[in-house]
Amino acid sequence: MRGRMKFGIILLSGPYQHEGADTAYHFTKAALRRGHEMVGIFLYTDGVYVTNKNIVSPGHRNIAQMFDELGVSTKVVACGTCAKFRGMKQDMLSKNVKMGGMGALVQMVQDCDRVLVFGGG
Amino acid sequence: MSDGEDDLLDAMGMACPQPILKLAEAMKELKGGQMLKVLADDPGALEDIPVWCKRTGNHMISITEEGGTITALIRKK
Numbered sequence: 001m002r003g004r005m006k007f008g009i010i011l012l013s014g015p016y017q018h019e020g021a022d023t024a025y026h027f028t029k030a031a032l033r034r035g036h037e038m039v040g041i042f043l044y045t046d047g048v049y050v051t052n053k054n055i056v057s058p059g060h061r062n063i064a065q066m067f068d069e070l071g072v073s074t075k076v077v078a079c080g081t082c083a084k085f086r087g088m089k090q091d092m093l094s095k096n097v098k099m100g101g102m103g104a105l106v107q108m109v110q111d112c113d114r115v116l117v118f119g120g121g
Numbered sequence: 122m123s124d125g126e127d128d129l130l131d132a133m134g135m136a137c138p139q140p141i142l143k144l145a146e147a148m149k150e151l152k153g154g155q156m157l158k159v160l161a162d163d164p165g166a167l168e169d170i171p172v173w174c175k176r177t178g179n180h181m182i183s184i185t186e187e188g189g190t191i192t193a194l195i196r197k198k
Contacts, residue, residue: 080165081137090164101137101165103172 007031008112009041010105013119014049015063020119021050025066027116028074040075040108041067043097047119048078048088051097064094071096077104124194126158127151133190137165141173144195148179151197156182159193166191 009028013020028038043051055064070076077100078093090099109115130147132140140161147157159170167186170193174181180196 077168079137080163080168084136084164098168099164100168100172101141101163103141103169103176104165107172107176 004035004037005031006037006039006111006113008039008108008115010115010117011041011043011047011050011119012045012117014046015052015055016057018119021047021063021067022061024116024118025063025070027118028070032073038070038074039111040077040104041070042100042105042108043067043076043078043082044105045079045082045120046086048083048086051076051078051094052088052092053094054092068094068096075108077108079105124158125156126194127155128157130157130159132159132161132163132166135161135163137163137169139163140166141169144170144173145177148177148195148197153197155197157195157197159191159195161191161193162189163191166193170195 009024011024015021050063050067053064076097078097080099080101132143140163171181178198182194182196184193
């Protein structure tokens with residue numbers, strides 16, 4: 001059995017259309033519960049939409065709040081260029097999510113034992 | 122405009138990864154100890170420039186953001 005691992009996640013899909021964002025969220029929670037380290041979550045392409053703090057989902061899970069919650073203990077970075085190309089501005093992002101780019105992505109990948117990609121396809 | 126820099130990189134209007142690529146090119150032209158000032162408005166630059174400095178061993182003197190303009194001052198190692 002392997003010991004403590006360092007994981008990173010790249011999320012390519014937006015909220016509600018598919019379950020990539022939910023899977024990324026639940027994987028992160030489970031990994032932390034089992035004592036692994038989450039190096040970071042990089043929101044890429046449509047993945048940046050999960051950090052739109054204006055999401056309102058009465059009676060259903062609020063994915064923006066879920067990722068904001070993850071951002072308290074795990075570094076959550078939204079691709080700045082992807083956000084710009086989708087009309088997402090800094091003040092639309094959840095409080096615990098930062099914008100970043102290639103540098104942040106490279107650093108995360110280098111610091112991880114494994115990088116998982118959710119969404120896309 | 123001068124903060125004691127030896128060169129200025131105007132990366133305004135460039136999208137990731139261009140600011141970082143231009144930064145790497147500009148730093149090659151400097152000698153050790155010289156300073157580069159970078160202006161950028163790509164929102165990712167605020168996170169990426171410090172990471173680039175850390176990875177390359179160059180000294181990040183300061184980085185600030187005001188009104189959407191990111192200003193970084195870097196000293197070459």
